[in-house]
Amino acid sequence: MRTDVVVIGGGAVGAAVAYFLKFLDPSTQVSVVERDPTYSQASTPRGSGGVRRLFSLPENIELSKFSMTFFDHFAETMALDGVKADIGLKKHGYLFIVPPSARDVLKRNFDTQRRLGCHVLWLEPDGLKQMFPSMNVSDLGAAVYSPDDGWLVTRSVLLGFRNKATSMGVEFLADEVVGLVRKGKSVTTAKLNSGQQIEASHFVNAAGAWAKD
Known part of the structure; x- marks a missing residue:
């Protein structure tokens, strides 16, 4: 699979990044990888707002x-x-x-x-x-x-960004990034828990508290 930008983490930050990327350039292909699509364990809904x-x-x-x-x-x-x-x-x-x-x-x-x-x-x-x-x-x-x-209401902000980004063509994947492939100093591919791999020109780490994982 090939896309322009992979956003790792689909909480409020990741969903907002995806929205603004599409807003600024509708031709940009954006894929967001979120391991918890219910957001039951995510940071965003737990925020005070x-x-x-x-x-x-x-x-x-x-x-x-x-x-x-x-x-x-x-x-x-x-x-x-x-x-x-x-x-x-x-x-x-x-x-x-x-x-x-x-x-x-x-x-x-x-x-x-x-x-x-x-x-x-x-x-x-x-x-x-x-x-x-x-x-x-x-x-x-x-x-x-x-x-x-x-x-x-933090969850409403998250869903607002996610739903709008989806309507603009952003792809949200219910999966988890478990590894990154590098070529020199650049990341070229994200390995997913499902076995799928996504190649991209740019990667955004929006995993919040799990950013180091």
């Missing part, structure tokens, strides 16, 4: 900004046959609280987030008390609140 911009590295912040905008329109983008792909997105905010010893670190992160255009609020202990009257703030240093962040 938190989506936030409150990171320290600019790269993570930019990725999160893209993701949040994408999730805002996910239901319409992933719709099939007129049925929207609802992911239960709830924007009830994210709150990071630190002790006095970590104020400087939190402030640096806050400044980075603001510089990159994030809607975040700096809260002193008194401000926290006003927002959350039941909170004991006597031993707190400061907090950063991101009102536009929140959470979603």
Whole structure:
């Protein structure tokens, strides 16, 4: 069997990779190998579903900004046959609280987030008390609140990406990659547990916690 790209792992990351590959170039042949098509043992459905911009590295912040905008329109983008792909997105905010010893670190992160255009609020202990009257703030240093962040249903995101990618021509194989064939420094073939082999020009390891297996 020959394809352009083999994605190892069909969870949220693998399914998203497959979707975007087809979206960017519909002529690309993509095969996703997922050993647990029920996702009963997968990481994605076990995730809390938190989506936030409150990171320290600019790269993570930019990725999160893209993701949040994408999730805002996910239901319409992933719709099939007129049925929207609802992911239960709830924007009830994210709150990071630190002790006095970590104020400087939190402030640096806050400044980075603001510089990159994030809607975040700096809260002193008194401000926290006003927002959350039941909170004991006597031993707190400061907090950063991101009102536009929140959470979603991770399994719905996974199925939204998978179903849309399938409709675009991505092939999902219920199998397991058990070996890779290399030619020089390049991977050329994936060996599957079923005995099948897939040749490809590119391979993406999206196996998550099992990436080293």
